[in-house]
Every structure is written in C-alpha cells, then in structure tokens.
Amino acid sequence: DAGVIQSPRHEVTEMGQEVTLRCKPISGHNSLFWYRQTMMRGLELLIYFNNNVPIDDSGMPEDRFSAKMPNASFSTLKIQPSEPRDSAVYFCASSFDAGTVSNQPQHFGDGTRLSIL
C-alpha cells in the first residue's frame, strides 16, 4: 500500500515567495496532520484535520501560514510570504479516526525540506 505522499521533497526559494506543500494521505484515513521539524524546536504540530475539517490550528505560527483540505485525498500547506525562519522539514501524517480514539498510530510522509534564502 502507498504511504503518505508529500511533494516536493525539497524546495529552495527566496524570501517573499509563496510556497505550497502538498500531501496525499493514506486512503481510508480520515485524520491529517501537518508538522514542522527543526533542530531547535523538534517536531511541532501546526494543524490537524478530521474528516477534512480543521480541528486545531493553534500551532500555526502566524497568518502567513494557511492549510486546506479540499477533499479526503489531498491537503496543502501554504506560506505566503515566506521568510528565512520558515526553513525546516515539514511533515504530513495521517491516521484513522484520531478524533475519537487517542491511541491511533500516525503514519508520516518523508517530509519536504524547505529552505528560504
């Protein structure tokens, strides 16, 4: 079975540009999570969706960040305008029924390594 698919794997862009990260969750999973990982702060939850609805976006750093899930098989995380401090590895993860059962495993993609110059 295909796992969580993220694209692009690497992105290098100049500050001020718009960045769009994409995620395809595992088929049948109804919860989707966006994380950011840095050396200083570790793995931080940015936002998560349950049944395509955003449930908790308290981790989104500021208005420059936005996330959408138009359907069960696709989500985007957008940064506009991007800044050098946004440089990190961004992970998408999916799970089944995370909103009702607390011990569901999360399946992670391989991440997008983002560098803002």
Next chain:
Amino acid sequence: TQLLEQSPQFLSIQEGENLTVYCNSSSVFSSLQWYRQEPGEGPVLLVTVVTGGEVKKLKRLTFQFGDARKDSSLHITAAQPGDTGLYLCAGAKGNTGKLIFGQGTTLQVKP
C-alpha cells in the same frame, strides 16, 4: 513550554551495549507512543502504551509506561548499528487525536 522531556538528547555507544531513554512529563497522558526516525524519512511508530505500568517488548526493545501515565522509558538490549536513529516519544491527551512530541534522543551505535 516543552511538556515532554526526553533524556538523554544524544547517546553514542558501542555495538552490544545496553541503553535506556527516558520520557518525562508533569502531565498525565491517555496513551504514549514511541517513534523512530531515520535521516531523510518521517517517524515510524514502534509501539503504543496505554495502561499505567504497562510493559511491551519488541525484540530487543522494552517499553514501559509509568504507573501514573506521566512518564515512559525505552530500553534497548545489545544495541546494533541498525538501531541508530532519532527516537521520539509522543503523548496523547484525551480523544483529541493530537500528539505532543518530545525533543527526541539521537542514538548512534558504532560497530
């Protein structure tokens, strides 16, 4: 505020040695998960512990959940170079689906 503290942050040992990684919190979690992450990849679930005092074994790895469900440990017996990686603990609160991750322990096992 870091709700889950992992220690040590870095560990470099020789093949065949034993080690323990700790995950501590002042908060109670409904369950706790351990993940392992290799360079260039996402974290992969190793185990979930749910009941206070629970012990789970995965080959040479032993996981324990504290009686009060505030802390956990991972013990590796006779470490192998293939055990090298970043080990992350993650706690869940209630039925929100939200996980809080520790900072991670980077383990290097030298042959």
